[in-house]
Amino acid sequence: MPDGSLTALLGPSGGGKSTLLRVVAGLEVPDSGTIEFDGQDVTGIPVRDRGIGFCFQHYAPFRHLTVRKNVAFGLEVRKRPKAEIRAKVDELLGLVKIDHLADRYPSQLSGGQRQRMALARALAIEPQLLLLDEPFGALDAQVRQELRVWLRELHEKISVTTVLVTHDQEEAMEVADHLAIINEGRLEQIGHPAEMYDHPANEFVMKFLGPATQLDGSWVRPHDLVVHRDPAEGDFAGTVERVTHLGFEVRVDVTMAEGGPAWVQLSRGAATELDLGPGDPVWISRAASTGQNVVDPAGAPDAATVAQGLAPPATPVSSAEPSTDDLAPSTAR
Amino acid sequence: MTGRWRWPLRIAALTYLGLLVVIPVGSVFYRAFEHGFGSAWTAISSPDAVHALWLTFLVVLIAVPLDTVFGVGVALILSRHRFPGAWLLDAFVDLPLAVSPVVVGIALVLVYGNSGWWGNWLAAHGIHVIFSLPGIVMASATVALPYVVREVLPVLQEIGTDQEQAATTLGASPFTTFRRITLPSIRRSLAYGVTLTTARVIGEFGAVAVVSGLVAGKTQTLTLFIQDGVENLNLVAAYAGAVVLALVALAVLAVVGADRRVPTTERRKPRWRSPSDPSPSDSEMPLLSTT
Numbered sequence: 001m002p003d004g005s006l007t008a009l010l011g012p013s014g015g016g017k018s019t020l021l022r023v024v025a026g027l028e029v030p031d032s033g034t035i036e037f038d039g040q041d042v043t044g045i046p047v048r049d050r051g052i053g054f055c056f057q058h059y060a061p062f063r064h065l066t067v068r069k070n071v072a073f074g075l076e077v078r079k080r081p082k083a084e085i086r087a088k089v090d091e092l093l094g095l096v097k098i099d100h101l102a103d104r105y106p107s108q109l110s111g112g113q114r115q116r117m118a119l120a121r122a123l124a125i126e127p128q129l130l131l132l133d134e135p136f137g138a139l140d141a142q143v144r145q146e147l148r149v150w151l152r153e154l155h156e157k158i159s160v161t162t163v164l165v166t167h168d169q170e171e172a173m174e175v176a177d178h179l180a181i182i183n184e185g186r187l188e189q190i191g192h193p194a195e196m197y198d199h200p201a202n203e204f205v206m207k208f209l210g211p212a213t214q215l216d217g218s219w220v221r222p223h224d225l226v227v228h229r230d231p232a233e234g235d236f237a238g239t240v241e242r243v244t245h246l247g248f249e250v251r252v253d254v255t256m257a258e259g260g261p262a263w264v265q266l267s268r269g270a271a272t273e274l275d276l277g278p279g280d281p282v283w284i285s286r287a288a289s290t291g292q293n294v295v296d297p298a299g300a301p302d303a304a305t306v307a308q309g310l311a312p313p314a315t316p317v318s319s320a321e322p323s324t325d326d327l328a329p330s331t332a333r
Numbered sequence: 334m335t336g337r338w339r340w341p342l343r344i345a346a347l348t349y350l351g352l353l354v355v356i357p358v359g360s361v362f363y364r365a366f367e368h369g370f371g372s373a374w375t376a377i378s379s380p381d382a383v384h385a386l387w388l389t390f391l392v393v394l395i396a397v398p399l400d401t402v403f404g405v406g407v408a409l410i411l412s413r414h415r416f417p418g419a420w421l422l423d424a425f426v427d428l429p430l431a432v433s434p435v436v437v438g439i440a441l442v443l444v445y446g447n448s449g450w451w452g453n454w455l456a457a458h459g460i461h462v463i464f465s466l467p468g469i470v471m472a473s474a475t476v477a478l479p480y481v482v483r484e485v486l487p488v489l490q491e492i493g494t495d496q497e498q499a500a501t502t503l504g505a506s507p508f509t510t511f512r513r514i515t516l517p518s519i520r521r522s523l524a525y526g527v528t529l530t531t532a533r534v535i536g537e538f539g540a541v542a543v544v545s546g547l548v549a550g551k552t553q554t555l556t557l558f559i560q561d562g563v564e565n566l567n568l569v570a571a572y573a574g575a576v577v578l579a580l581v582a583l584a585v586l587a588v589v590g591a592d593r594r595v596p597t598t599e600r601r602k603p604r605w606r607s608p609s610d611p612s613p614s615d616s617e618m619p620l621l622s623t624t
Contacts, residue, residue, distance in 0.1 A: 027498055047501045054502040060495035064517040073513075074503035118499075125503055 004159040006152070008166055008176035011208070016185040017165040018057070021131050024163070025054045037128065053122030053130040053160070057137055059114045061106030067117050068093070068102040074125035092120040095154070112143045123158065132164035136171060148175050169209050173197070181205050213262045220286060223265040227252065227274055228283040235283035238262065240276050252276060254284065358579055365572035376562075376570035377577060381549045385558035386577065391466070392541075392554060393534050396474040400530045404481025405523065409515075411482075412489035426482045434476050438543025441472055464546030469554065472540035477533040484526030488519050528589045535581055 009017040022028040024035055026047035034043040042050055062070050071092055075085045093099040096116035098109075106114055115135060122130060135151065136144040152175050155162055166172050172179055173193040181188040181196070181204070188208075189201040200206035206219045213222045216236055228235060238254040241261070250271035252264045264284065266274070276282065365373045376382065411423055429437060445462035446452045455462060462468045496518065500510040516523075538556040545552040549561060555578055562571030 025502060027502070047498075048504045048506065050502075052502055054499065056495050056499060058495060060499040062496055062499070062514060063492075064520075073500065073505075077500075077503060077505045077509055077513075121499075121503065 002178070003161055005178050006155050006162045006164070006176050007178040007180060008164050008172035009180050009182055010166055010169055010172040011182035011188075013167050015183050017167075017182050018133050019185075020182065021133055021163065021165050024129070025052050025131050026050050027054070051125065051128050053125060053127035055115075055118045055122050055130075055132045055135055057134045059106075059118040059138075061109075061114055061117060063106055066103050066105055067098060067109070070106065070117055071120045071124050073121060078125070088124060089120075092124055095123075095157070096120045110143075111139045112147055115139065115147060119154075123160070127160060130160045130162040132162065134165055134167075136166070136168075144171070151175055173209070179209075181208060183208070211265060213264070214259065215256070215262055215284065215286070217259060221265075222251075222263050223249075224287045225262075225264045226285050226287050227254075227264055227266065227270075227276070228285070229274060229280075231283045232285065235285045238282055238284060240278055240280040240282055242278055243271070243276050245271075252282075254282060256284075361572055361575045361579065365569065365576045367572075368569060372569055373573040373576070376567070377573040379570070381553065382558060382570060382574060384550050385553045385555045385574070388466075388469070388553065389535060389555040392470050392473050393531055395470045396477065396534050397527060397531050399470075399474045400477050400534075401481055401523070401527055403478065404526060404530075405485055405519075407482050408485040408489055408519075411486055413494065426479050429476050430479050434472075434537065434539030434541075435543060437475050438472055438540040441468060441475070441540070441544050445471075463544050464548070464552060466552070468544035469541050469552065472544045473534045473537050476537050476540050477530045480529040480533060481523065481526035484522045484529070485519050488522040489515075492518050525589060528585055532582060532585045535578065535585075 009020060011017050019028060023030045026035075026042075026045065030043065034041050036042065037050075062073065065073070068089055071089045072085050075088060080088075089102075090099065093102055096119055098113055098116050098120070101109060101113060101117075106117065109117065119132075119135075136147055139147065148171060164172075164176065176193060178190065179193050179196055180190040183204055189196055189205045191199075196205060197209050200209060203219055206212050211222050212219045213225070214220070215225065231237065236256055236258070238256040241253040241255050244251040244253075245268075248268060250266045250268055252266060252271070254262050254264060256262050262284070274282075407422065407426060411419060442449065442463055444450050444452070445455065445468065447456055447463070449463075452463065460467070462471065496514050497510050500514045501507075505513065536556060537554075538560065541554055542557060542560070545554065545557060547553060547557055547561070549558075553561065555574055559571045559574040559578065562568065562574060
């Protein structure tokens with residue numbers, strides 16, 4: 001992982017993400033393999049000497065110590081001078097914006113405040129690597145959203161190489177500049193979030209990173225599909241099963257003439273244009289601008305492809321239909 | 334509890350307590366001082382009585398730390414490690430509570446007595462366990478063994494290993510982690526366990542009676558001294574000794590009571606908050622205001 005990057009280990013629950021993080025920290029011993037920092041094998045080095053900041057899923061606050069003492073712990077253990085500890089702790093509490101809570105106990109803090117205290121505590125020892133285990137898992141939705149933005153800003157400020165574990169793909173894409181997708185203990189793909197969204201290495205990554213549906217036997221993003229009332233060259237015929245309005249987007253379930261069910265994500269405007277209803281015959285094609293966003297389920301990627309974060313060769317796309325935005329306005333029903 | 338039953342229940346509870354505890358213990362106090370404070374004092378300041386008191390104190394001084402160290406150790410092993418036979422260790426800890434103290438005493442005699450398994454060998458090397466201080470300490474430590482484990486173990490299980498692991502990632506050695514994280518977390522339950530252990534050791538009779546040999550002025554603890562007084566119709570001494578024992582017990586209970594009144598993070602999780610201190614909430618935090 002590059003220096004100063006913020007990498008998210010992303011994958012479904014029970015896929016081995018947290019275990020990997022704990023192995024990196026030294027809290028668990030790997031059955032085989034080695035852990036290297038900057039090309040140095042640290043597999044045999046005990047946790048306490050690895051210089052790693054670790055934030056536990058439930059923050060693991062020292063309940064009998066005040067916020068200040070919690071943050072100071074790593075420095076006190078290292079027998080730093082009192083004045084230095086005090087200055088450092090004040091600085092960190094300011095950085096995570098809980099300086100006004102310094103003398104409280106963890107039980108007097110909210111979840112988000114505890115999270116930030118745990119972060120300050122981990123940062124106090126100036127770790128060369130910061131590991132966050134499901135950092136927002138225990139928080140409610142609104143706080144989680146705020147903390148995501150805050151964490152990214154904090155990372156820009158302190159630029160410690162950071163690895164976080166999450167099962168929430170949206171969270172991972174929003175916070176991290178690198179993604180590593182892990183499933184059933186296997187690294188599926190590693191790379192930049194946008195790149196991986198557009199060039200998933202395999203079906204699993206495709207489906208995990210965002211919505212996916214099948215068209216003509218290959219996986220495609222449902223928002224990259226275009227629906228027509230009239231057939232054109234390269235279109236696939238189908239019948240509308242159901243139209244579901246979900247606020248800003250409309251989901252259209254279609255039974256394809258060949259190849260079973262598929263679904264399309266339309267903008268509200270586009271859906272109004274088409275005025276679709278169950279039973280309507282439609283023709284579907286891929287939007288021109290996103291031609292590479294396709295995974296052939298038959299072609300499993302080889303190990304080298306996965307490791308390098310490269311997508312398998314994309315299926316060529318011939319259709320060049322206008323996107324939904326170009327359609328002329330019409331009256332709503 | 335609603336109004337109609339409140340008073341009958343209170344009276345029933347207090348009557349029960351009174352019949353079982355207050356009146357009998359009170360009568361001991363009455364009997365001890367029946368013939369004046371002077372005679373009670375004489376009885377309790379006799380050389381045998383003073384020695385019995387001293388011996389009890391000495392046994393507490395040795396047996397309680399033993400049980401404390403052992404208890405915390407076993408609780409740590411049972412809560413922090415998985416190993417085959419853990420359930421057996423867990424069960425053995427309770428054994429001294431399950432069997433009668435007399436059985437504990439007899440078992441010790443069987444092993445360490447002069448005709449016991451190791452008794453001969455030990456005696457040949459000048460170590461006398463039975464009818465001597467080591468035996469009394471061992472009997473006392475054995476019967477009081479479960480208390481620290483049973484108090485500390487659930488707390489260790491409840492707090493989990495997260496805090497200890499966090500301390501380790503922050504650079505703390507195992508000993509530092511124990512001293513600065515684990516020990517403060519179990520402090521209150523440990524104090525309670527030690528108190529119960531102390532009370533049990535002070536009050537132990539059956540096991541100690543078997544192993545001590547009941548030699549007045551030598552191997553007689555305070556409880557044995559009281560029993561001796563009852564048997565030999567030296568009743569004033571018995572009652573006076575009982576008063577001392579009761580006072581010590583009350584002092585021990587007072588320590589526990591004072592400790593329990595303090596709100597703790599350990600026993601009561603939601604900590605108090607002052608009215609001026611609104612409950613913490615994330616939404617009131619201006620997270621992004623200055624960035």
